[in-house]
Amino acid sequence: MRTGGETDSKPAKASAAMEFLFFLLFLVLLAAASAAGLTADSRDSADWKPTDNGRRWRSGTC
Template identity: 75%
Template sequence: MRTGGETDTNHAKASAAMEFLLLFLFLLVLAVAAAAGLGADTRDSADWKPTTDGRRWRSGTC
């Protein structure tokens, strides 16, 4: 005869397995989208200022 504790343990294991599967599926979808080139670089040119020997280039306007 099963006790309530065994049922709760089985339910917890199933819940943990489902959580892992959903996380894995989400990461898989992200990887497939990245491989398909569906990502977008949202940075603008302000994020990529030119450098000279590792020092940021400054324009004379500021």
């Protein structure tokens, strides 16, 4: 018999465990897709300019 102050935490624990497992599965699938070459970098070349001690390098040709 249950007293009034007790709550059943099994559904909450099961829900949290399933949420964690789905998140872990998502990360594993993303890593597998990346390893298989199925992902692409969406950044353009502006994100990859060289830096000198953290400052953006500028060429003199512009």
